[in-house]
Amino acid sequence: MTSAPQAGPGAASTANTPDAADAPDAPGDGAATSADGARGLAERAAALGRELATALVSAGDEARLAAQLRELAARLGGLAGPAPADGTPPADTRARPAAHHGQEPASRSGAVGPDEDDSPVRRGDITPISSPRNPLAPPLVIEREADGSAVGRASLPLQYQGPPERVHGGIVCLMLDQVLGSAAHPKGAAPAYTRVLEVEYLAATPLDAPLTVRGWIERTEGRKRFLAGTVAHGDTITARATGLWVAPREAG
Numbered sequence: 001m002t003s004a005p006q007a008g009p010g011a012a013s014t015a016n017t018p019d020a021a022d023a024p025d026a027p028g029d030g031a032a033t034s035a036d037g038a039r040g041l042a043e044r045a046a047a048l049g050r051e052l053a054t055a056l057v058s059a060g061d062e063a064r065l066a067a068q069l070r071e072l073a074a075r076l077g078g079l080a081g082p083a084p085a086d087g088t089p090p091a092d093t094r095a096r097p098a099a100h101h102g103q104e105p106a107s108r109s110g111a112v113g114p115d116e117d118d119s120p121v122r123r124g125d126i127t128p129i130s131s132p133r134n135p136l137a138p139p140l141v142i143e144r145e146a147d148g149s150a151v152g153r154a155s156l157p158l159q160y161q162g163p164p165e166r167v168h169g170g171i172v173c174l175m176l177d178q179v180l181g182s183a184a185h186p187k188g189a190a191p192a193y194t195r196v197l198e199v200e201y202l203a204a205t206p207l208d209a210p211l212t213v214r215g216w217i218e219r220t221e222g223r224k225r226f227l228a229g230t231v232a233h234g235d236t237i238t239a240r241a242t243g244l245w246v247a248p249r250e251a252g
């Protein structure tokens with residue numbers, strides 16, 4: 001399983017790649033910008049989105065779910081603040097038309113697209129596994145170790161379940177793809193893409209438990225980087241992977 005990087009794989013992890021650190025919406029060293037504000041608001045809203053997803057898959061009682069929905073809606077509305085006096089949203093935040101069959105989609109990512117195709121958002125981390133501003137992501141927090149390996153940490157709630165009490169195997173694979181992909185990009189390395197990813201599922205990966213995902217480069221041959229990695233819960237390795245990341249020929 002693979003996932004498409006939004007602007008080269010180096011842009012996709014949290015603070016562990018030059019691209020992410022240099023992205024225009026990365027934390028600056030001075031005054032807060034509009035992009036900083038948008039990111040902070042998006043991250044707080046995404047956290048509520050995660051709570052909503054957990055509530056939706058957990059609910060067995062209609063009245064309790066309704067109460068949770070009301071509470072979340074109030075918190076979400078509170079984040080947005082009061083509406084403009086005349087009730088109209090600023091022009092650049094209006095929802096674009098939804099995509100329909102036979103029509104040009106409003107954006108590659110859905111009905112309400114980024115502000116522009118070259119928006120700073122596209123160069124930041126918006127992946128569905130590691131981005132704090134993407135409510136699909138747990139998020140998996142990825143850091144770079146001194147030896148160049150990458151380590152991701154997360155605890156996955158119920159919406160990531162496959163078999164009862166276990167993380168879905170595709171999500172395990174997604175975590176590995178992201179972390180190995182991060183490890184595949186030492187500082188200054190040309191962007192490379194997942195060519196091969198093989199995963200062995202050795203034991204149950206538990207829900208709601210701290211997980212550690214590791215990835216490292218085994219060897220490099222020209223534009224090919226051979227990776228390995230693991231998913232662990234405590235001392236138990238629940239999955240291991242090997243993969244090949246390849247830089248396109250034109251990258252030199």
Ligand SMILES: CCCCCCCC(=O)SCCNC(=O)CCNC(=O)[C@H](O)C(C)(C)COP(=O)(O)OP(=O)(O)OC[C@H]1O[C@@H](n2cnc3c(N)ncnc32)[C@H](O)[C@@H]1OP(=O)(O)O
Pocket residue numbers: 002003004005008009010011012013017177178179180181182185192193194195196224244246247248249
């Ligand atoms: C920061 C972290 C972000 C991480 C994001 C998560 C990672 C991702 O999701 S990446 C996105 C998903 N992946 C993609 O979109 C990649 C799609 N594939 C491609 O674009 C191309 O296949 C690309 C650029 C990778 C390689 O293209 P190309 O060079 O034409 O491929 P190809 O020649 O077939 O193979 C490249 C090399 O790999 C070798 N190879 C292929 N399969 C294997 C294999 N199973 N074992 C060993 N070697 C292999 C080939 O022999 C070849 O080697 P050589 O050049 O020495 O002959």
